[in-house]
Amino acid sequence: MPNAHNKLTLEQAAGIWGKTDVRSLLAESAIAIGAGTPTDAGVSWTLDTTVETPITMGGGVPDPGTLPAADLQKALSNAVLDTPEETLRYGGVLGFEGLREELAKRWSAIDGVTLNLDNFITSNGSAGGISNICDAFIEPGDVVIIEAPSFSGSIRTIRGHMAEIVPVSIDEEGVLVDEAAVIIKQLQDAGKRVKLFYTIADFHNPTGVTMSTRRREALIDLCARNQILIMEDAAYADIYFGEAPPPSLYGLANGQGILKVGTFSKPIATGLRIGWIQGREDFIDALGRVKYDMGNSPVLLRALGEYLEKKLLDKHLETMRPLYKDKCEALCESLEKYCSQYVRFVKPDGGFFLWVECIGPKAREVMEQAALLGLIFPVGANFFLEQEKDDTSHIRLAFSTASVDELRRVGPLMREAFVRALGES
Ligand SMILES: Cc1ncc(COP(=O)(O)O)c(C=O)c1O
Numbered sequence: 001m002p003n004a005h006n007k008l009t010l011e012q013a014a015g016i017w018g019k020t021d022v023r024s025l026l027a028e029s030a031i032a033i034g035a036g037t038p039t040d041a042g043v044s045w046t047l048d049t050t051v052e053t054p055i056t057m058g059g060g061v062p063d064p065g066t067l068p069a070a071d072l073q074k075a076l077s078n079a080v081l082d083t084p085e086e087t088l089r090y091g092g093v094l095g096f097e098g099l100r101e102e103l104a105k106r107w108s109a110i111d112g113v114t115l116n117l118d119n120f121i122t123s124n125g126s127a128g129g130i131s132n133i134c135d136a137f138i139e140p141g142d143v144v145i146i147e148a149p150s151f152s153g154s155i156r157t158i159r160g161h162m163a164e165i166v167p168v169s170i171d172e173e174g175v176l177v178d179e180a181a182v183i184i185k186q187l188q189d190a191g192k193r194v195k196l197f198y199t200i201a202d203f204h205n206p207t208g209v210t211m212s213t214r215r216r217e218a219l220i221d222l223c224a225r226n227q228i229l230i231m232e233d234a235a236y237a238d239i240y241f242g243e244a245p246p247p248s249l250y251g252l253a254n255g256q257g258i259l260k261v262g263t264f265s266k267p268i269a270t271g272l273r274i275g276w277i278q279g280r281e282d283f284i285d286a287l288g289r290v291k292y293d294m295g296n297s298p299v300l301l302r303a304l305g306e307y308l309e310k311k312l313l314d315k316h317l318e319t320m321r322p323l324y325k326d327k328c329e330a331l332c333e334s335l336e337k338y339c340s341q342y343v344r345f346v347k348p349d350g351g352f353f354l355w356v357e358c359i360g361p362k363a364r365e366v367m368e369q370a371a372l373l374g375l376i377f378p379v380g381a382n383f384f385l386e387q388e389k390d391d392t393s394h395i396r397l398a399f400s401t402a403s404v405d406e407l408r409r410v411g412p413l414m415r416e417a418f419v420r421a422l423g424e425s
Contacts, residue, residue, distance in 0.1 A: 103276055133277065201249060202236050208347075238266070
């Protein structure tokens with residue numbers, strides 16, 4: 001055996017590490033975090049099926065046929081060839097100014113507020129933005145309020161920062177602000193610091209619900225009174241089927257007390273891995289101080305700046321919106337036609353998700369039977385804190401990647417899955 005004075009052989013050093021269980025070294029937060037779902041890890045959702053080409057309704061990813069590859073290639077090539085000395089070196093933690101200026105122009109118009117580049121910091125997707133906000137504002141033991149259900153990836157990020165996570169229910173108008181007020185009072189009476197309120201106000205993941213204007217105003221009021229920062233996740237704000245969603249919380253509050261997180265993942269492509277945070281200048285400055293990744297790729301940021309400047313994003317969205325509307329309608333009609341006695345749902349006005357309540361069998365049984373029939377989707381329990389304890393009756397159907405023809409086939413397949421789950425066949 002080696003002792004303190006003997007130099008280890010390389011074999012002995014390797015032997016010591018060979019016997020080491022990674023868990024003995026892990027941070028407490030890394031142990032607590034658990035494995036998460038496939039989409040939390042950024043990969044496709046799969047389940048056991050014998051069907052060769054299953055219909056996949058797993059993750060909130062844009063339709064592969066919409067990816068604007070040629071326009072992006074041109075913008076990327078311009079970024080590298082026109083300004084190599086700028087794009088092929090570090091660009092700073094806040095991100096390429098040209099893109100932040102374009103974001104400021106676009107969101108000033110949409111949110112009805114005056115923004116400049118200093119109101120923006122870029123991130124590795126909105127997931128990176130949410131992590132950046134938690135890095136800056138969350139200390140272990142701080143309370144973060146979330147909607148129940150909520151996006152599982154963000155729940156993991158918040159949990160990874162050792163916050164106490166407290167859920168508040170939502171209904172068809174969004175989060176129940178009155179219930180939140182009672183919970184906040186109880187937490188404060190127990191001496192806890194409620195720091196952040198995480199909401200997905202537009203075309204919520206997983207429920208598809210959009211928060212009404214009066215709830216938005218009530219939430220702003222509640223959080224301002226209690227000095228709770230609102231983290232507004234606007235990942236799906238651009239994906240509306242008819243009318244645009246109500247004014248953002250950021251717009252309503254003129255940016256006070258709100259950090260709004262955005263992304264190019266849903267409107268353009270998840271593979272870009274570029275998002276941003278919109279906030280008051282001093283908050284953005286604070287976020288920059290804890291962004292330890294040396295900034296996002298100047299190549300990508302410059303290319304996206306050009307994409308926005310040429311109004312290609314708005315043009316792209318004009319073709320995406322009717323496509324997702326058609327997909328959502330095809331799915332809803334198919335379920336209404338074939339499964340009306342088995343399901344209950346509210347049609348969303350935008351986004352990528354249909355939240356379906358299963359009448360009769362447990363959602364997990366429906367999911368398993370559907371997978372065998374070639375229909376892949378997650379159970380709603382994945383989007384709750386205590387998973388199966390909180391919910392056994394919902395499934396989440398992402399309609400963004402499947403074709404309209406495939407979505408028309410969902411009803412009959414789902415009906416068969418329900419029949420089998422109920423043991424009726
Ligand atoms: C509500 C919501 N927020 C954030 C994300 C993270 O997306 P990205 O990091 O690709 O922007 C997702 C992805 O599904 C989401 O649904």
